[in-house]
Amino acid sequence: MKLLIIEDEQSLLKSIVQYFNQEKFLCETAVSYEDGIRKIEDFQYDCIILDINLPGGSGLQLLKYLRQNKNKDGVIIISARDSLDDRITGLDIGADDYLTKPFHLSELNARVRALIRRKKAEGASILETGVLKVDLSSRTVVSAGQNMPLSKIEYDLLLFLMTNKNRVVSRQAIAEHIYDGPSEQVPSSDFVYSHIKNLKRKLKERGCHEMIQTIYGLGYKLTP
Amino acid sequence: MSKTLQQKNTRYLLIWLPLVLLTGTVLFYLLMSAHAGHMAEEQLELKQENIRNAFLANPDTLPRSIAGEYDLLAGGSVPAGLLHKQRDTTVYYPSNKRWVAFRILTEPYTIRGRNYQLTTYISSKEITHLIIKVFIAEVFVFILLLVAIVIINRKSSGLLWRPFNDTLKKVTDYDIVDNESLALSTETGIREFDQLNQVVATLIGNVNQAYRNQKQFVENASHELQTPLAIIRSKLDLLINTPQLTEETAGLLADITEANDRLSQMNKNLLLLTKIDNHQFPGQTSIDLSGAVEKLLANYQHFYDGELPLVWKSIQTGISVTANASLLEVLLNNLINNAFVHNIPHGYVTVSLSPHALIIENTGHPIAGGTDQLFERFKKGREQSKTTGLGLSLVQRICSIYHYRLVYTHMQNIHRVTWVFSQP
Numbered sequence: 321m322k323l324l325i326i327e328d329e330q331s332l333l334k335s336i337v338q339y340f341n342q343e344k345f346l347c348e349t350a351v352s353y354e355d356g357i358r359k360i361e362d363f364q365y366d367c368i369i370l371d372i373n374l375p376g377g378s379g380l381q382l383l384k385y386l387r388q389n390k391n392k393d394g395v396i397i398i399s400a401r402d403s404l405d406d407r408i409t410g411l412d413i414g415a416d417d418y419l420t421k422p423f424h425l426s427e428l429n430a431r432v433r434a435l436i437r438r439k440k441a442e443g444a445s446i447l448e449t450g451v452l453k454v455d456l457s458s459r460t461v462v463s464a465g466q467n468m469p470l471s472k473i474e475y476d477l478l479l480f481l482m483t484n485k486n487r488v489v490s491r492q493a494i495a496e497h498i499y500d501g502p503s504e505q506v507p508s509s510d511f512v513y514s515h516i517k518n519l520k521r522k523l524k525e526r527g528c529h530e531m532i533q534t535i536y537g538l539g540y541k542l543t544p
Numbered sequence: 545m546s547k548t549l550q551q552k553n554t555r556y557l558l559i560w561l562p563l564v565l566l567t568g569t570v571l572f573y574l575l576m577s578a579h580a581g582h583m584a585e586e587q588l589e590l591k592q593e594n595i596r597n598a599f600l601a602n603p604d605t606l607p608r609s610i611a612g613e614y615d616l617l618a619g620g621s622v623p624a625g626l627l628h629k630q631r632d633t634t635v636y637y638p639s640n641k642r643w644v645a646f647r648i649l650t651e652p653y654t655i656r657g658r659n660y661q662l663t664t665y666i667s668s669k670e671i672t673h674l675i676i677k678v679f680i681a682e683v684f685v686f687i688l689l690l691v692a693i694v695i696i697n698r699k700s701s702g703l704l705w706r707p708f709n710d711t712l713k714k715v716t717d718y719d720i721v722d723n724e725s726l727a728l729s730t731e732t733g734i735r736e737f738d739q740l741n742q743v744v745a746t747l748i749g750n751v752n753q754a755y756r757n758q759k760q761f762v763e764n765a766s767h768e769l770q771t772p773l774a775i776i777r778s779k780l781d782l783l784i785n786t787p788q789l790t791e792e793t794a795g796l797l798a799d800i801t802e803a804n805d806r807l808s809q810m811n812k813n814l815l816l817l818t819k820i821d822n823h824q825f826p827g828q829t830s831i832d833l834s835g836a837v838e839k840l841l842a843n844y845q846h847f848y849d850g851e852l853p854l855v856w857k858s859i860q861t862g863i864s865v866t867a868n869a870s871l872l873e874v875l876l877n878n879l880i881n882n883a884f885v886h887n888i889p890h891g892y893v894t895v896s897l898s899p900h901a902l903i904i905e906n907t908g909h910p911i912a913g914g915t916d917q918l919f920e921r922f923k924k925g926r927e928q929s930k931t932t933g934l935g936l937s938l939v940q941r942i943c944s945i946y947h948y949r950l951v952y953t954h955m956q957n958i959h960r961v962t963w964v965f966s967q968p
Contacts, residue, residue: 329771335778342785400770404870422774422808425781473846488784492805499847509805511847536794538784538801 321436322346322363326356326379327371327398336369339425340432342487353377360386365393366439367432370415372399372406380413387414394435398423424493430483449482450544451528463526473498474519477512481532481542490539516540550701557694565686572682573675580671585630588649591664596653599662603655611635612646612665620661622650627661632668645669707732711741715748721821721944723752759821766815773808780804813934816874820941825868833863833965836872837897840880853884853906854892863899865965867946875942878935879904879961886959900968905960 323345327333330351337347348363350356353376360368360382368386372379383395396417397410407418416438417431437445437456447454451464459475461468470478476498481489494516495509516532523531533541547555595614599606609615612635627650634643650663707729714726726748728741780801784794819825837859845852865872883893883906891907943950949964 329775331775332771332778335775335782338782339778400767400774421770422777425778471846488789490781490784490801492801493781509802514848535784535789536791537798538794 321366322348323432324348324350324356324359324363324365324368324393326350326359326368326374326382328352328374329371335425336428339429343429351375353379353382356382357385360391360393366436367394367396369396369398369428369432372397372401372410380410383410383413383415392439394439396428396431396435398428424490424496426480426484426487426489426493427497430480430497433483447479447482449485449542450531452478452482452531452544454479454482463523463528466526468522468526470519470522473515474522477515477519481540485542485544488535488539488541494539549705550698553701554694554698557697561690561693565690569679569682569686573679576675576678580675581630584647584666584668584671585649587666588630588647588664591666592649592651592662595662595664596655600655611637612644612667614665615661615663617661617663619659620650620652622661622663626650627652635665645672647671704734707734707737708740711737711744715744718748720751720755723755725749725752759818762814763818763822766811766818769811773804773811776804777808810934813938817934817938817941820871820938820945823945825871828866828868830864830866831869831872833865833902834859834861834897836876837880837895837902840876841895844880844884848884853887853890856892856894857896859895859897860899863897871942871945875939875963878939879963882906882935882961883959888957900966901962901964903960903962905958907957908954908959910954910957 321344323340325333325336325340325347327336327349328351333349333351337349340347348359348365350359353374355376356370356374356379370379370383374382379397379399383397386393386395395415396419397415398419398421399406399410400421410418416435419428419431437447445456447456453462454460455462456479461470461475461478477494480494480497491509491512494512498512498515516534520532523529531542531544533543535541591614595606595616599616606616608617629649631648631650633646633648635646636643645668646665647668648663648665650661653660653662711728714728718724718726726745728745730738730742730745732738732741780797784797784801789797837857841855841857845855879902880893880895883895883904886906886908887893888907888909893907894903894905896903940950942948943963946965949962951962951964953960953962
């Protein structure tokens with residue numbers, strides 16, 4: 321799958337590229353407005369990750385140009401500006417998602433994959449990892465043919481870990497992902513522990529031992 | 545204790561003016577008496593002259609004595625020491641059986657070789673009466689003067705100080721957060737106040753400018769911080785996924801991640817605070833408070849799953865408040881979050897919502913020192929490394945925008961926040 325990352329901050333760009341390369345994505349990069357336009361015209365991408373503040377023009381302008389040319393590539397805006405207005409403007413112009421800096425790469429990964437899934441499957445879709453099968457439209461999980469009832473938080477948690485499978489996901493990233501209040505008010509990530517514990521217990525009951533590993537005090541990793 | 549300028553002025557007037565008037569009265573009395581004495585002397589001397597002339601003209605027919613007018617005595621019994629000067633005496637009037645006060649003057653004469661002593665009389669009653677009457681009139685005039693001076697002084701100082709009081713009121717009402725310039729007249733008609741207003745206006749202008757600069761600085765700094773924070777975060781996400789991670793490095797990474805996360809939170813809160821100060825949350829809607837509080841509490845119980853303090857709630861339904869939805873969410877979140885975060889093991893939280901106020905009470909550690917600073921930025925009740933120290937100041941800013949009242953009290957280890965969102 322092919323990604324275009326338009327971001328002028330070299331260091332951040334490098335991180336994103338490295339992360340998605342590890343996820344077996346093909347990554348193209350652009351560091352300015354003109355650069356971005358050229359890359360858009362040359363190829364088709366499964367997803368474009370777009371910064372708003374770019375040298376040579378705004379990411380929103382670029383997005384407008386893209387949509388005017390009937391380009392249907394998925395676009396995720398990443399921006400340091402976090403106001404409802406910015407968000408609405410971005411989504412109005414035709415962005416598929418909006419992520420505020422600073423974000424966790426695992427979160428960006430989850431968003432990119434969700435977007436690609438939506439674009440490809442057009443509705444019903446099943447996510448499979450090992451013995452786990454998640455029906456995304458009905459939000460149900462089946463483990464080795466057995467139904468596994470989960471709470472909303474546990475479902476979100478499992479899906480997030482599955483999307484980032486074989487990777488260590490930090491507690492903070494999980495906390496931000498599953499908390500649905502104002503982003504300034506994410507409570508301390510301590511609460512993640514008890515939900516992981518519940519999820520682990522339920523997985524164990526269905527025969528999925530050690531599927532979720534605790535990585536020291538850092539975070540968690542799901543291996544199929 | 546401080547008194548108003550007018551009270552002070554009146555007090556000085558009331559202390560000093562009567563003193564001055566009293567001295568004036570005494571002086572006036574002395575002068576009057578002196579003048580009256582002088583007048584009596586002239587009258588007595590005139591009488592002496594008249595009677596001497598009359599005696600010279602008719603030495604035989606002129607009566608030697610008329611009671612209350614004169615005595616003309618050959619030889620004379622008045623000692624030399626009493627001659628030539630006024631004396632007081634009384635004369636008995638048998639007709640109405642009264643003693644009447646007189647002023648007398650005795651002069652010796654030698655007429656045709658014989659010695660005489662002529663004593664002339666004038667009644668001193670009239671003069672005394674006159675002095676008393678004039679004196680009383682004078683006291684009345686002085687009292688009138690005193691009252692008039694005090695009243696005029698009060699009135700005129702009220703008028704004179706009006707521009708000053710206007711300025712004082714405007715400066716008192718001034719709120720730096722609104723960042724409005726003060727409209728102070730520089731044509732009050734009084735040069736000192738013109739000057740004062742000009743100086744105050746300039747000062748406020750400078751203060752506003754400094755405040756704007758500072759706000760701008762915080763905003764810019766917070767915005768600029770987002771990118772490096774994002775870089776650190778992304779690098780940490782990569783680092784924790786490197787193979788051969790030892791427990792030691794993992795521990796270090798966990799601490800860095802946690803600190804970086806707190807930094808991000810703090811920065812977001814600072815940005816939010818700046819946005820609130822910049823009035824970037826204009827829209828207002830009617831919000832179902834009962835529902836919002838219930839939902840928040842449910843969320844909390846959801847997230848914390850079992851490790852939560854006990855929650856007692858009494859929430860009246862159908863209570864709403866008009867405000868910006870985002871701001872209200874921040875406010876409620878912070879108030880409720882505080883009650884949970886600053887709790888103790890096996891503690892409790894009570895939440896009660898009535899038509900005018902939301903009261904949140906929780907167990908917690910006693911707070912050392914005063915609670916006044918609790919709402920200031922970066923003030924923490926205790927060593928709580930997991931909080932940003934900005935929550936309560938956010939709450940306070942939001943309350944001041946909507947003129948809500950926020951009362952914080954604590955007794956031993958029970959903390960109580962009362963948020964009054966409407967007037968009963």
